Amino acid sequence: MADPAECTIKVMCRFRPLNSSEVVRGDRYIPKFQGEEDVIIGGKPYMFDRVFQSNTTQEQVYNACAQKIVKDVLEGYNGTIFAYGQTSSGKTHTMEGNLHDTDAMGIIPRIVQDIFNYIYSMDENLEFHIKVSSWEWQTVSKTNLSVHEDKNRVPYVKGCTERFVCSPDEVMDTIDEGKSNRHVAVTNMNEHSSRSHSIFLINVKQENTQTEQKLSGKLYLVDLAGSEKVSKTGAEGSVLDEAKNINKSLSSLGNVISALAEGTAYIPYRDSKMTRILQDSLGGNCRTTIIICCSPSSYNECETKSTLMFGQRAKTIKNTVTVNVELTAEQWKQKYEREKVKNTTLRNTVTWLENELNRWRNGESVPVEEQFDKEKANAEVQALDNIINEKQASTPNVPGVRLTDVEKDKCEAEVVKLYKQLDDKDEEINQQSQLAEKLKQQMLDQDELLASSRRDHENLQAELNRLQAENEASKDEVKEVLQALEELAVNYDQKSQEVEDKTKEFEAISEELSQKSSILSSLDSELQKLKEMSNHQKKRVTEMMSSLLKDLAEIGIAVGSNDIKVLPCPVNGYYNEEFTVARLYISKMKSEVKTMAKRCKQLEGTQSESNQKMDENEKELAACQLRISQHEAKIKSLTEYLQNVEQKKRQLEENVDSLNEELVKLSAQEKVHAMEKESEIQTANEVKEAVEKQIHSHRDAHQKQISSLRDELDNKEKLITELQDLNQKIMLEQERLRVEHEKLKSTDQEKSRKLHELTVMQDRREQARQDLKGLEETVAKELQTLHNLRKLFVQDLATRVKKSAEMDSDDTGGSAAQKQKISFLENNLEQLTKVHKQLVRDNADLRCELPKLEKRLRATAERVKALESALKEAKENAARDRKRYQQEVDRIKEAVRAKNMARRGHSAQIAKPIRPGQQPVASPTHPNINRSGGGFYQNSQTVSIRGGGSSSSSSIAGGDIKHEKK
Ligand code: ADP
Ligand code: MG
Numbered sequence: 001m002a003d004p005a006e007c008t009i010k011v012m013c014r015f016r017p018l019n020s021s022e023v024v025r026g027d028r029y030i031p032k033f034q035g036e037e038d039v040i041i042g043g044k045p046y047m048f049d050r051v052f053q054s055n056t057t058q059e060q061v062y063n064a065c066a067q068k069i070v071k072d073v074l075e076g077y078n079g080t081i082f083a084y085g086q087t088s089s090g091k092t093h094t095m096e097g098n099l100h101d102t103d104a105m106g107i108i109p110r111i112v113q114d115i116f117n118y119i120y121s122m123d124e125n126l127e128f129h130i131k132v133s134s135w136e137w138q139t140v141s142k143t144n145l146s147v148h149e150d151k152n153r154v155p156y157v158k159g160c161t162e163r164f165v166c167s168p169d170e171v172m173d174t175i176d177e178g179k180s181n182r183h184v185a186v187t188n189m190n191e192h193s194s195r196s197h198s199i200f201l202i203n204v205k206q207e208n209t210q211t212e213q214k215l216s217g218k219l220y221l222v223d224l225a226g227s228e229k230v231s232k233t234g235a236e237g238s239v240l241d242e243a244k245n246i247n248k249s250l251s252s253l254g255n256v257i258s259a260l261a262e263g264t265a266y267i268p269y270r271d272s273k274m275t276r277i278l279q280d281s282l283g284g285n286c287r288t289t290i291i292i293c294c295s296p297s298s299y300n301e302c303e304t305k306s307t308l309m310f311g312q313r314a315k316t317i318k319n320t321v322t323v324n325v326e327l328t329a330e331q332w333k334q335k336y337e338r339e340k341v342k343n344t345t346l347r348n349t350v351t352w353l354e355n356e357l358n359r360w361r362n363g364e365s366v367p368v369e370e371q372f373d374k375e376k377a378n379a380e381v382q383a384l385d386n387i388i389n390e391k392q393a394s395t396p397n398v399p400g401v402r403l404t405d406v407e408k409d410k411c412e413a414e415v416v417k418l419y420k421q422l423d424d425k426d427e428e429i430n431q432q433s434q435l436a437e438k439l440k441q442q443m444l445d446q447d448e449l450l451a452s453s454r455r456d457h458e459n460l461q462a463e464l465n466r467l468q469a470e471n472e473a474s475k476d477e478v479k480e481v482l483q484a485l486e487e488l489a490v491n492y493d494q495k496s497q498e499v500e501d502k503t504k505e506f507e508a509i510s511e512e513l514s515q516k517s518s519i520l521s522s523l524d525s526e527l528q529k530l531k532e533m534s535n536h537q538k539k540r541v542t543e544m545m546s547s548l549l550k551d552l553a554e555i556g557i558a559v560g561s562n563d564i565k566v567l568p569c570p571v572n573g574y575y576n577e578e579f580t581v582a583r584l585y586i587s588k589m590k591s592e593v594k595t596m597a598k599r600c601k602q603l604e605g606t607q608s609e610s611n612q613k614m615d616e617n618e619k620e621l622a623a624c625q626l627r628i629s630q631h632e633a634k635i636k637s638l639t640e641y642l643q644n645v646e647q648k649k650r651q652l653e654e655n656v657d658s659l660n661e662e663l664v665k666l667s668a669q670e671k672v673h674a675m676e677k678e679s680e681i682q683t684a685n686e687v688k689e690a691v692e693k694q695i696h697s698h699r700d701a702h703q704k705q706i707s708s709l710r711d712e713l714d715n716k717e718k719l720i721t722e723l724q725d726l727n728q729k730i731m732l733e734q735e736r737l738r739v740e741h742e743k744l745k746s747t748d749q750e751k752s753r754k755l756h757e758l759t760v761m762q763d764r765r766e767q768a769r770q771d772l773k774g775l776e777e778t779v780a781k782e783l784q785t786l787h788n789l790r791k792l793f794v795q796d797l798a799t800r801v802k803k804s805a806e807m808d809s810d811d812t813g814g815s816a817a818q819k820q821k822i823s824f825l826e827n828n829l830e831q832l833t834k835v836h837k838q839l840v841r842d843n844a845d846l847r848c849e850l851p852k853l854e855k856r857l858r859a860t861a862e863r864v865k866a867l868e869s870a871l872k873e874a875k876e877n878a879a880r881d882r883k884r885y886q887q888e889v890d891r892i893k894e895a896v897r898a899k900n901m902a903r904r905g906h907s908a909q910i911a912k913p914i915r916p917g918q919q920p921v922a923s924p925t926h927p928n929i930n931r932s933g934g935g936f937y938q939n940s941q942t943v944s945i946r947g948g949g950s951s952s953s954s955s956i957a958g959g960d961i962k963h964e965k966k
Contacts, residue, residue: 010289016090017054028298045310050844076215080281085293086303095223112171131203133162214326249274260317345381624730843858
């Protein structure tokens with residue numbers, strides 16, 4: 001209560017650290033901190049009540065933001081903590097954190113813990129009743145919880161579950177339960193949390209059992225939806241944009257804050273349910289702290305700036321706080337009396353003043369003592385007040401006004417009716433706003449439809465233009481085609497002329513060809529004849545030759561028996577001469593023939609001889625080759641042998657050398673011996689001689705052997721050289737023969753080549769002849785086709801000419817047919833365009849129909865969904881009602897029992913007291929009760945936390961909770 005009544009909203013700013021994906025992306029860390037109250041972004045400083053850097057712990061945040069609020073709430077003030085910021089800026093981390101980790105837990109679990117710790121340390125006469133409730137508002141869903149106002153015109157959320165709690169564990173259970181319920185309904189947590197506000201309300205009521213003083217405090221803990229969607233509209237405080245998917249409640253929050261900051265008279269609290277519920281937190285009776293959560297990444301700079309701007313605006317809002325005291329009946333009565341007195345005195349004052357005014361107006365001058373005296377009036381009021389106080393002091397327990405039961409009932413009925421009306425109005429407002437939303441949607445749809453149809457229209461227009469252009473183009477084309485046709489006809493005439501010329505030419509050529517071919521055939525036949533003649537002549541020549549030979553043979557025979565034949569011939573002088581001449585001739589001939597025959601024989605002989613020689617030579621060659629190889633082998637063996645002999649020789653020489661050495665040695669020895677033993681000289685000499693002789697003979701033999709060996713060696717060498725020479729010769733011969741052979745071969749080859757050429761030439765000629773024939777045939781064929789074509793063309797031309805003549809008889813001119821054709825084509829074109837247009841129109845109609853149908857479908861789907869949800873709700877309500885009824889019955893039973901007990905003098909209470917000074921007892925409620933019984937107590941049953949009692953026991957029987965105070 002030490003704080004002044006008016007206080008500004010506290011705004012704290014918290015920056016989270018860069019998360020891993022931002023680090024991976026390489027984002028910059030943009031905030032620069034200056035002291036505890038300033039942060040600089042993009043060179044611009046922003047000041048708040050406190051700025052938390054990224055490394056601030058949860059505990060530090062709690063101590064700075066929330067600890068004081070706990071105390072305030074327990075002293076009867078209202079409190080609110082908001083977390084505002086874009087998605088994943090750390091709102092949930094700040095408000096909830098890790099609920100079951102002592103270091104990482106956020107503000108809510110710490111507050112819960114602290115509230116209870118605080119209560120345990122307070123005055124023993126206080127009794128606390130703590131009620132928690134939590135709910136979420138999805139910003140897109142239309143079936144949300146509705147907001148109503150209670151009898152003190154304080155808005156509350158209708159239908160949200162509330163629960164009386166008496167230990168931190170129970171609160172945490174409630175939170176966990178709420179979370180698990182949400183898990184069932186939503187799959188994508190992140191998306192969900194970015195689109196919904198989650199609100200946690202702790203309601204603390206306390207009563208001093210001695211003074212009956214009642215205080216109440218409400219603490220709202222709000223985790224707002226992600227602010228990013230609103231940044232372009234609401235955060236700027238501008239008029240709400242009509243774009244879809246806007247987080248309406250957030251933008252209205254922005255609007256409320258802007259209006260409050262600007263000091264506008266009208267604050268649009270009723271724009272959204274959330275601002276209605278939090279009306280007190282914003283510019284009302286509440287101590288409010290806003291924690292704006294920011295991302296430090298350069299990627300989010302824009303959002304961060306707009307978040308900071310929001311915080312700056314919110315900082316200027318002023319709230320007026322008062323303690324929420326609940327008056328007792330007595331206090332109410334006093335207040336009533338006092339007000340009544342005040343009222344009467346004020347009325348007196350008014351009448352007095354009116355009288356005085358009238359008098360002044362009427363021109364009277366009012367004397368000073370009759371003028372209104374404020375002090376006097378105040379004194380009068382004071383006196384009356386005192387009288388009332390005295391009266392009350394003297395009659396403490398007599399109630400002033402008593403309502404009869406009937407009146408009470410009436411009043412209650414009236415109140416109920418009024419509430420009903422209020423509810424109805426709320427419902428109506430809700431419906432109206434939904435309707436407005438729907439209508440807006442419809443407007444948008446219509447606009448869209450309009451735009452699309454306009455677009456279609458434009459498209460169609462463009463299409464039409466295009467088609468017209470095409471039509472023009474095709475007309476031009478047709479004209480061109482006709483021109484081309486004319487040209488073609490002219491061309492055709494020319495061509496046909498040419499063709500005629502060509503055919504004539506061709507005929508001439510073919511005639512020539514036939515002439516040539518006939519000449520060719522005649523030449524052929526001549527050639528044949530000549531061949532025959534040559535054959536014939538050859539034959540004759542051979543015949544003549546054979547006859548001549550025969551003659552010669554006969555002559556030969558005749559020559560052989562010349563004398564015999566000549567002798568018997570009758571001879572006279574004339575014949576004799578001739579005979580002699582003939583004989584001379586014959587003899588000559590005979591000799592010649594003889595010589596010829598001889599030569600012939602000789603030649604034959606030489607030929608056969610040479611053949612034989614050839615054979616022999618070949619054989620010899622083969623033999624020589626064989627021999628050469630043998631000799632080579634021999635040479636090889638001889639060289640080897642030579643080498644052996646050489647070696648032997650060397651050995652022998654070595655032997656000789658060694659022997660010589662021995663000899664020298666021996667002679668030396670002998671000399672020594674001779675010198676030493678002169679006595680024995682003679683014998684020794686003899687011996688020496690013998691030895692020398694022996695040696696001599698030995699050496700001679702040796703020498704002889706060597707010489708013979710050397711001779712042998714020489715012989716062998718000679719032999720080798722001879723053999724080599726022979727070999728050389730044979731090789732030469734062989735070479736020569738080979739060369740000859742080659743020559744023969746080449747001549748043979750040449751001949752065969754010539755023969756081949758001749759045959760090829762013959763073949764070619766034959767082929768050429770055949771080709772010529774084929775050519776002739778094809779030419780004839782082509783000619784035929786050409787002829788046919790010409791005929792056709794001529795026919796066509798004739799018909800055309802006829803037609804044109806007919807046309808000429810009409811007066812339309814030569815291009816009538818063409819015109820007809822053009823008109824036909826145009827007709828076709830028109831029909832086609834008509835069909836096309838029709839199709840386009842149909843298409844457009846269908847397209848128009850489509851969105852309508854889609855909308856209808858959507859509407860029905862929505863209706864079905866709504867009906868389903870309504871059904872579900874109705875079922876749930878029924879279940880709840882049943883439960884409530886059951887509980888009511890139980891409660892009444894309990895109350896009756898309690899009353900009975902009280903009448904009997906026992907003190908029993910339906911309350912679970914928690915008292916200051918008492919250690920936090922283990923939650924007396926059975927944890928299963930809450931869950932098995934659907935979870936929540938309704939407002940009707942209270943579980944209170946009381947001061948004073950050192951311990952309390954509770955027993956649970958049949959779902960009832962019975963508490964006995966010791
Ligand atoms: P929001 O509720 O604003 O969408 P969250 O609270 O879910 O964002 O935070 C997003 C992520 O960032 C979470 O994984 C959270 O643990 C982490 N985070 C937020 N603030 C901090 C902080 N101050 N220190 C460490 N991690 C944080
Ligand atoms: Mg969140």
